[in-house]
Amino acid sequence: MTKPQSSLDESQLRAYFALMDVAGLLKHGVEQQLRDVGDLSFVQFQLLARLALNSETGSERMTDLADGVVYSRSALTYQAGLLEKAGLVTRAPSPDDERGVTVTVTDAGRERIAAVLPGHAEVIRQQLFEPLSDQQSEALADLLSPVRDHMRAAPPRSAAPRRKR
Amino acid sequence: MTKPQSSLDESQLRAYFALMDVAGLLKHGVEQQLRDVGDLSFVQFQLLARLALNSETGSERMTDLADGVVYSRSALTYQAGLLEKAGLVTRAPSPDDERGVTVTVTDAGRERIAAVLPGHAEVIRQQLFEPLSDQQSEALADLLSPVRDHMRAAPPRSAAPRRKR
DNA sequence: TATTGTTATACTCTATAACTATA
DNA sequence: TATAGTTATAGAGTATAACAATA
Numbered sequence: 001m002t003k004p005q006s007s008l009d010e011s012q013l014r015a016y017f018a019l020m021d022v023a024g025l026l027k028h029g030v031e032q033q034l035r036d037v038g039d040l041s042f043v044q045f046q047l048l049a050r051l052a053l054n055s056e057t058g059s060e061r062m063t064d065l066a067d068g069v070v071y072s073r074s075a076l077t078y079q080a081g082l083l084e085k086a087g088l089v090t091r092a093p094s095p096d097d098e099r100g101v102t103v104t105v106t107d108a109g110r111e112r113i114a115a116v117l118p119g120h121a122e123v124i125r126q127q128l129f130e131p132l133s134d135q136q137s138e139a140l141a142d143l144l145s146p147v148r149d150h151m152r153a154a155p156p157r158s159a160a161p162r163r164k165r
Numbered sequence: 166m167t168k169p170q171s172s173l174d175e176s177q178l179r180a181y182f183a184l185m186d187v188a189g190l191l192k193h194g195v196e197q198q199l200r201d202v203g204d205l206s207f208v209q210f211q212l213l214a215r216l217a218l219n220s221e222t223g224s225e226r227m228t229d230l231a232d233g234v235v236y237s238r239s240a241l242t243y244q245a246g247l248l249e250k251a252g253l254v255t256r257a258p259s260p261d262d263e264r265g266v267t268v269t270v271t272d273a274g275r276e277r278i279a280a281v282l283p284g285h286a287e288v289i290r291q292q293l294f295e296p297l298s299d300q301q302s303e304a305l306a307d308l309l310s311p312v313r314d315h316m317r318a319a320p321p322r323s324a325a326p327r328r329k330r
Numbered sequence: 331t332a333t334t335g336t337t338a339t340a341c342t343c344t345a346t347a348a349c350t351a352t353a
Numbered sequence: 354t355a356t357a358g359t360t361a362t363a364g365a366g367t368a369t370a371a372c373a374a375t376a
Contacts, residue, residue: 007286008294011303016289018309023188025316028236041365062335071193075367077336099334099375121172124181129173131315136308138176143297143305144183150296151190206342227358240344242359264352264357 026127033123038116039086043070043079045116048088051105052113059104061094088112191292198288203281204251208235208244210281213253216270217278224269226259253277 008016027042034040040048046069051058066076080103083089088109094100105113129137173181192207199205205213211234216223231241245268248254253274259265270278294302 007283008289009299009302011299011306012289012294014310015302015306016293018306018313019184019188019293020192021313022309022316023184023192025313027185027188029316043366063333066335070367072368073335074337074369078366081336094334097334097376101335118172124173124177127316127319128181128184128312129177131311132308134174134176137174137180139304140308141176141180141183143301143308144187145179146296147293148183148186148190151187151194151292154292208343228356231358235344237345238358239346239360243343246359259357262353262357266358 022128026124029123029127030120033119034116037119038112040112040116043075044083044088045113045120047076047079047083047103048105048109048113051089051103052110055105057104058110059102062101062103065103083109187293191289194288194292195285198284199281202284203277205277205281208240209248209253210278210285212241212244212248212268213270213274213278216254216268217275220270222269223275224267227266227268230268248274 031042034042034045038045047065050065050069051060062073062076062080065080066073070076070079080089080091084091088106090104090106091101092104094102132140196207199207199210203210212230215230215234216225227238227241227245230245231238235241235244245254245256249256253271255269255271256266257269259267297305
């Protein structure tokens, strides 16, 4: 009968507000650099980086991209359309599943990422990591990685209400 | 002559991506709750919470609100207009400086925050803090608070190019 | 029938620049 | 002259729902 202990303690509040604040400011800073140097929005950078850096083949299906980066399918269709129009990706029907669409980075896409990356890293180092030691950066990664996994495991994703089952 | 060591090490990359990912997912979850329960966007919640919770008087000047919460003055004017139209804040000329505008939470605004807060905390606890011990939450706050201070001290704010000097 | 992706639509939010008024 | 705030405008991004095609 105890109610769900519904407020946060002091350090949780501090952590929450600091997290949202830091992420907001950092995103803002990074967006300026991406826009100025590479004419990319943050989502576009995320999509391109995922294909160019995190994918063996440079390809991924629309659904997987949407699940990993974006919150609705239509938003991804929109962004993929922009990237394709800019010549940074191509879209083609998936070989195995005719319903699917496979997105692939082009050489121009890889070049764009390469052009943007150094300045991107520079902004992040200056704004995020300057006040942190190497050890602290590692601690931060170790704290946040499990949280991300937890959030992705219990997903309030809007796109796919229930992935399986 | 050494170039600015322009890429990040492995744990820095992990920390950066985890941070942006966690903040993005958390914001998304929180926005749904705020919209459903209180008909508030995240910025509106931030503004209202700052006035109702972090201000002795329940009042603050537009410029200070813009610096603390939002990135451009016009965006704040827009949001303050919405909150005023909803009856959650009032706007009046500042007593000491006729140019200024003082924003004040109304009783309805405080009620709205109170109505939203428990569910808000619940989402945060479930999504952010469930995988963390109390000690880890504190460590997270201790890591991120100095970063926020650092970012606010060396501001790439778009609104006020140079606050003093 | 369920899933993949697209489209049409409507809406929210933001930034830029020009403007007014006060200091 | 500089600062505080507003307005007009235009653009970017998103979500919802309806839809077509394939599994």
